[in-house]
Amino acid sequence: MPELPDVEGFRRVLAAHAVGRRIRTVDVLDAGVLRGVTGAGLRRALTGRRFRQPWRHGKYLVVPVAGSRAGAAVLLHFGMTGSLEWEVDAERQRFDRVVFGFAHGELRFRDMRKLHGLRYAPDRETVKRLLARLGPDAADLSAAGLSDRLAGRRGQVKPALMDQSTVAGLGNLLADEILWRARIDPHRPCPQLDDSDLRRLHTRMRTVLRQSVEAGRVPPRKTWLTGRRDDPTGSCPRCGTTLSHGRVGGRGTAWCSQCQPR
Incomplete structure (x- = not known):
């Protein structure tokens, strides 16, 4: 994709x-x-x-x-x-x-x-x-800009990140990878994100985008969530917990219940 x-x-x-x-x-x-x-x-x-x-x-x-x-x-x-x-x-x-x-x-x-x-x-x-209907390009978005774009959103954070009118460029794999690295559950409502969450989210987004652009794709490395998400018995690269799978915002989603607590 x-x-x-x-x-x-x-x-x-x-x-x-x-x-x-x-x-x-x-x-x-x-x-x-x-x-x-x-x-x-x-x-x-x-x-x-x-x-x-x-x-x-x-x-x-x-x-x-x-x-x-x-x-x-x-x-x-x-x-x-x-x-x-x-x-x-x-x-x-x-x-x-x-x-x-x-x-x-x-x-x-x-x-x-x-x-x-x-x-x-x-x-x-x-x-x-x-x-005109697109939000700012994700690679150009500042921490303050990301916070502003998510401010006032009442839904879950993953669908908000994938909404192209909010942030342009993030798809299913990127959203899951960024949230996993930021230790934020994809189900969490946007109003529950504090300043620390938003700063961490932006930092991890920048890192994931930079490394993915260098690779020319979202790389399926075993040290990344994306390298294990398609394995039904795949484990978290960080803590070893078996990954959870479900649908968030209508999209297939993988996350670690240990690293990304609700």
């Missing part, structure tokens, strides 16, 4: 291989991933153009299009199964949906489930409008 670290990895792929190169072809192999634009419209907008340096906001990758005074951009959201791949002389895969062709390779938007997809924004105002 792509979360902030994965999207940062996709940004690096695009920046390394496609920025500044002329887009020779735009092959829409499955228009089911397009949002607000047709295949023909996307081809007209991008063929012969060049991508500029991409940037990320939460789980969105924004790719400006060079030569557009209005600030046009392509926006990619990878849903639960999407990715961005650079391929040279490789057969196209079953789930390649949109392929941007360059002189020496192809940039492929690949997605099995097609839950979100690709948008074309013809100007800066459209980009702003499409991102």
